[in-house]
Amino acid sequence: MKQQILVVDDHSDIRELIGRYLKQQDYEVSLAENGEQMKELLAKDSIDLIIMDLMMPGDDGLTLCREVRHDSNIPIIILSALGEDTDKIVGLEVGADDYLAKPFNPRELLARVRAVLRRHQQPASAPTDNKNSKFIYFDRWEFDLHKQQLVRDDGVVVSLSTGEFRLLKVFVQQPHVIFSRDQLLDMTQGRQAAPFDRSIDNQISRLRRKIEIDPKTPSLIKTVWGGGYSFNTDVQHP
Structure with a gap:
């Protein structure tokens, strides 16, 4: 079963470019231009990873990241034209799993996507013989x-x-x-x-x-x- 990625970006050209590229890499992709559309897709689809722009009108990426993290553990990669370390740190502090500055090479984004999904899918707890260790x-x-x-x-x-x-x-x-x-x-x-x-x-x-x-x-x-x-x-x- 293909993994499904949700791309949230108010710039249609970037959003669709990322979507086409990830589809070529055998991912299912959903697209949203704002937080409202993102929430609608999260409610009806099983999303494995979110790629989210930091600067958007209305609820920005940091606000949406906090909301997603409050309700779920879906991994998040934040994209931003802002490359300052403080922006990266804030993004990670509110719950993002990775941060990539624009402009970026699509191959680098793909590498980040694969790495984050790999980390997220690794068993978080090792098997144990103690059946009462929940x-x-x-x-x-x-x-x-x-x-x-x-x-x-x-x-x-x-x-x-x-x-x-x-x-x-x-x-x-x-x-x-x-x-x-x-x-x-x-x-x-x-x-x-x-x-x-x-x-x-x-x-x-x-x-x-x-x-x-x-x-x-x-x-x-x-x-x-x-x-x-x-x-x-x-x-x-x-």
Whole structure:
């Protein structure tokens, strides 16, 4: 079955150019010129990946990325004519999986698409002999490995992106261990098409906002200066 990609861009020439090229590469492609059309297609189609322009009238790419990430873990690649590092970082912080500056070579976009889909489809959790290991507990959280989400002790449910899930899984499997950024990249992404040196820092920032009481002074995911990060709490595996 062909994988389906949704291209969201208000420029029809770019949107249709990307669509034609991806169809030639044996993908199913849906096209949307704004957030409203994107939401309609997401509601009726099974989308495997979204390619989204950053600057659009109405809801821009960052706003739409936040909304998509709030409801699902569909991987997102952001496109933008803005090439500043701050724009790339913001895009990753709101939940994008990759960022590509315009103008770009279609072959590079294809490589990014394949890499993001490959990462997203890799099993997020290794098989285990423990049939009761669906849940892991730490601090005030229940970590559901099957549903890829967290449940707080007051019943609040928090969804995780694929990257956040893999990162948290590394931490809960080895609490109190100091990991360098390179180690975390290797363990969560296998260094496949990691476009930015700060990608792990951005995932850490997003994960802290979801699990920490005060993300500005984190108590669970600690920064080890000169070393990397460690998960600073005890973990219970049923």
